[in-house]
Amino acid sequence: xxxxxxxxxxxxxxxxxxxxxxxxxxxxxxxxxxxxxxxxxxxxxxxxxxxxxxxxxxxxxxxxxxxxxxxxxxxxxxxxxxxxxxxxxxxxxxxxxxxxxxxxxxxxxxxxxxxxxxxxxxxxxxxxxxxxxxxxxxxxxxxxxxxxxxxxxxxxxxxxxxxxxxxxxxxxxxxxxxxxxxxxxxxxxxxxxxxxxxxxxxxxxxxxxxxxxxxxxxxxxxxxxxxxxxxxxxxxxxxxxxxxxxxxxxxxxxxxxxxxxxxxxxxxxxxxxxxxxxxxxxxxxxxxxxxxxxxxxxxxxxxxxxxxxxxxxxxxxxxxxxxxxxxxxxxxxxxxxxxxxxxxxxxx
Ligand code: GTQ
Numbered sequence: 001x002x003x004x005x006x007x008x009x010x011x012x013x014x015x016x017x018x019x020x021x022x023x024x025x026x027x028x029x030x031x032x033x034x035x036x037x038x039x040x041x042x043x044x045x046x047x048x049x050x051x052x053x054x055x056x057x058x059x060x061x062x063x064x065x066x067x068x069x070x071x072x073x074x075x076x077x078x079x080x081x082x083x084x085x086x087x088x089x090x091x092x093x094x095x096x097x098x099x100x101x102x103x104x105x106x107x108x109x110x111x112x113x114x115x116x117x118x119x120x121x122x123x124x125x126x127x128x129x130x131x132x133x134x135x136x137x138x139x140x141x142x143x144x145x146x147x148x149x150x151x152x153x154x155x156x157x158x159x160x161x162x163x164x165x166x167x168x169x170x171x172x173x174x175x176x177x178x179x180x181x182x183x184x185x186x187x188x189x190x191x192x193x194x195x196x197x198x199x200x201x202x203x204x205x206x207x208x209x210x211x212x213x214x215x216x217x218x219x220x221x222x223x224x225x226x227x228x229x230x231x232x233x234x235x236x237x238x239x240x241x242x243x244x245x246x247x248x249x250x251x252x253x254x255x256x257x258x259x260x261x262x263x264x265x266x267x268x269x270x271x272x273x274x275x276x277x278x279x280x281x282x283x284x285x286x287x288x289x290x291x292x293x294x295x296x297x298x299x300x301x302x303x304x305x306x307x308x309x310x311x312x313x314x315x316x317x318x319x320x321x322x323x324x325x326x327x328x329x330x331x332x333x334x335x336x337x338x339x340x341x342x343x344x345x346x347x348x
Contacts, residue, residue, distance in 0.1 A: 043089040043311035044080035045298040050305035073097045087168040088309045089278030091334045095163040099153045107150035110178040112170040113254045114143040117162040123155015128216045130187040138220025138284045164332045166256035192217040213246040227263035258335040264320035264327040274315040274347035277334035282307045287322020
């Protein structure tokens with residue numbers, strides 16, 4: 001490719017005239033916006049250790065009451081984007097949220113989609129669109145765009161969960177906003193009770209609802225059991241992985257981000273090919289030695305409750321360092337967004 005003309009090559013009076021008229025010459029910036037073959041990615045492989053983060057989150061519990069926080073969250077920000085941007089990747093926001101016994105995070109609804117992956121504690125619940133969803137370690141709870149949600153806690157120890165939102169991309173498209181509301185009335189029904197027996201799903205006689213996901217909570221016990229059955233039934237199966245889907249349509253659980261649970265057999269090493277979406281890895285359960293994540297020249301060892309991210313167009317190798325126990329990894333990525341945009345790619 002040719003080297004292109006620089007801004008400095010242009011006379012100052014010409015540049016000034018362009019600026020005055022809100023005009024910009026393309027050629028000095030063409031290679032920056034259309035780099036050859038591999039996109040420029042600000043997303044750096046980044047790792048957040050739960051052991052380091054947890055005491056700071058507990059201190060936030062002492063320093064900032066709920067009335068002053070609304071959501072008591074430490075955002076896990078990627079330094080490649082600048083911490084103030086509060087993004088893990090181009091489309092993914094990550095935060096660790098703390099709720100103390102008796103606390104309540106008031107009801108609101110917003111345009112970004114959120115999910116919660118429960119990390120620690122029992123007795124908390126999230127009410128989403130009137131469905132009171134209990135929170136236990138490893139459960140995935142959805143709060144899709146526009147639905148009312150509030151968090152409460154009837155237990156006696158702190159509860160912590162990982163928030164995964166598509167806030168950065170929704171903010172970038174200038175469509176991010178919130179509406180505050182009153183405490184929700186809860187319904188007696190719950191999608192996760194009637195929809196989680198694969199193969200047998202509720203069938204409305206008159207009308208299929210293919211717009212919104214009828215499942216707002218995916219219990220970890222079910223996902224874990226599915227993974228263990230898959231591993232036992234097919235010892236040759238390399239990637240023992242499930243995708244969190246909308247059981248009505250078979251499509252992605254949410255519009256923008258994709259969610260998966262992966263089981264690594266004892267000692268297993270698994271190479272995930274380079275694909276366009278950025279990814280997040282969170283260790284739900286692992287042996288005492290953890291899971292090693294290799295992203296190009298960077299290597300992290302995830303202990304339980306640790307989280308890391310990897311940029312797109314990059315192969316990632318995961319290794320279960322325990323020879324005795326399986327490891328279970330929660331993965332979030334940008335696949336649904338990339339597929340909708342038509343830019344989804346697998347490179348190798
Ligand atoms: O729990 O509703 O981490 O609205 C960021 C924004 C959590 C929430 C976040 C939110 C929430």
